[in-house]
Amino acid sequence: MPLTIAEKILASHAGKKELRPGEIVIAEPDVLLANDVTAPLAIKIFSELGGKKILHPERVVLVLDHFTPNRDLAAAEACAEVRRFAREHHLPHFFESGETGIEHALLPEQGLVLPGQLVIGADSHTCTYGALGAFASGVGSTDFAVALKTGQVWLKVPESIHVIFSGSLHPWVGGKDLILHLISRLGVEGANYQVLEFSLAEGLSLRMSDRFTISNMAVEAGAKAGIFTPDRITEEYLVGKTEKNYTIYSSDRNAAYRETLKIDVTAIGPQVALPSSPANAVPVEAAPEVKLDQVVIGSCTNGWIEDLRTAAQILAGHRAAPGLRLIILPATPAIYRQALREGLIETFLSARAVIAPPSCGPCLGGHLGVIAAGEQALATTNRNFPGRMGHPDSRVYLSGPAVAAASAITGKITHPREIVSAPPAPEAK
Amino acid sequence: MKMKKLSGPSVRVGDHIDTDTIIPARYLSSTDSKLLAAHCLELLDAKTRDRIHAGIVLVAGSNFGCGSSREHAPLALKARGILAVVAKSFARIFFRNGINLGLPLIEIPAAIEIPDGEEIELDFAAGKIEIPATKKVFTFPPLPGFVGELLEAGGLLAYLKAGGKLE
Structure with missing residues (x-):
């Protein structure tokens, strides 16, 4: 059989x-x-x-x-x-x-x-x-x-x-x-x-x-x-x-x-899942224009060193949009250390990011970045159920690290090519 | 041992009721069933939330219990005194956690036809849901084999304590 x-x-x-x-x-x-x-x-x-x-x-x-x-x-x-x-x-x-x-x-x-x-x-x-x-x-x-x-x-x-x-x-x-x-x-x-x-x-x-x-x-x-x-x-x-x-x-x-x-996969561009279901994915270009209060890069989904490299390539030389809170959580101490060695943490700090310790943190509305009523976050996490990241009247969008980094700079959901014209360096592929 | 018949008023909820809605993550540092019961389903709309009492039967659409593996979710429902959950479908981990805890779960495509706020009777042995007021009957296949035995025993813990074996 x-x-x-x-x-x-x-x-x-x-x-x-x-x-x-x-x-x-x-x-x-x-x-x-x-x-x-x-x-x-x-x-x-x-x-x-x-x-x-x-x-x-x-x-x-x-x-x-x-x-x-x-x-x-x-x-x-x-x-x-x-x-x-x-x-x-x-x-x-x-x-x-x-x-x-x-x-x-x-x-x-x-x-x-x-x-x-x-x-x-x-x-x-x-x-x-x-x-x-x-x-x-x-x-x-x-x-x-x-x-x-x-x-x-x-x-x-x-x-x-x-x-x-x-x-x-x-x-x-x-x-x-x-x-x-x-x-x-x-x-x-x-x-x-x-x-x-x-x-x-x-x-x-x-x-x-x-x-x-x-x-x-x-x-x-x-x-x-x-x-x-x-x-x-x-x-x-x-x-x-x-x-x-x-x-x-x-x-x-x-x-x-x-x-x-x-x-x-040739037909797939960067995606964003709209609130409040991971099944609500649309191409970034089709996402509504919303003002983001917070961007989270991390979690068991996207807290890998490769994800941090991608985010750093986009964030390099930029700052998070005024009023936007950018939180980055390397998934493990080894990833954190590697990111330090490669200068990624320096890039993130210069971009006005908060570096949080390796933890599930805000993904499940636990701590390290819970959001208030009416707030909207874009996160590289895995769930955007109602109230997942905090108040039941807050909203979460899901994406990969490239879209999250680009969106942190503009304060709205953004395709990475609008920030970086050159394609990603080979190690980010 | 056969499961007793249960009856109580139905409270209808929608599709994709996730475990964050059943018990928000901020309460998960506790295993105190009283605390979990107090916050059970608190993210539902206020009107439905006010009807969540001991003795009700929760009637849901598809994918009830989707999301996290937190066993606090079926535990909170049980501690709140919810008799059973009848749903069009259950998310996998919630389903096994519910059965492991001895929370009666009935998966039946016709769940969406069960009216809201109506007294309903659940007969597990006969695989029947009856609405006495209208005499309407829905049938469901009883849980097969080992899984059925677990639920009948009152959950995995009760099953093992009663001398049941995992073999």
């Missing part, structure tokens, strides 16, 4: 040779992830379960990233509880303070997620790791707690939708533009309960950062996972990050898909 990459990874972790979409399997994940929002609830459930010992402490990753540095007393207490738990169980992968970063950028950077693995995370954007050829899916705190004790998780085997990207990328177009375009075609539940399997046609190459961005937002179309088949670029990315062996899976030639979608 021919299988998809998703089916092969699930089968290998459920001790099965074959499986069929719709079937419930009990699988053993390689990595279990939770953060300062989802871990406290899981710890409570673990204790209600009579949990004393964690079956595989080395598989557990706890990251304090949502409301850190501690936003308020409640966040401080939540983080303290996770810290106590991590110490009590001698968890080797606990991240906080100067070692923490946004979980979905941090785990790949630390070599904690590898191709062919099954990853469950109590965070919806766990699907990010699909970029590495892992089956990674968001679950809840109960799932995480039960897996701590039993090492297992129940999963329904999903069908897959095959998305084949072809053509060549326009200047200033990146992973974010492709995924926003795709979600606008699929709709926010177009891939509900399904896997999005991404393939690149001959001649099209995507950087790892673009793949992470694309896999990251698979969940915004409802998908359970968003998987790329590993290739040379994946292998190069992993060099120096791990000494562990990993398995590269790929779909069989005649594997069954619910649907195949071919997308010529």
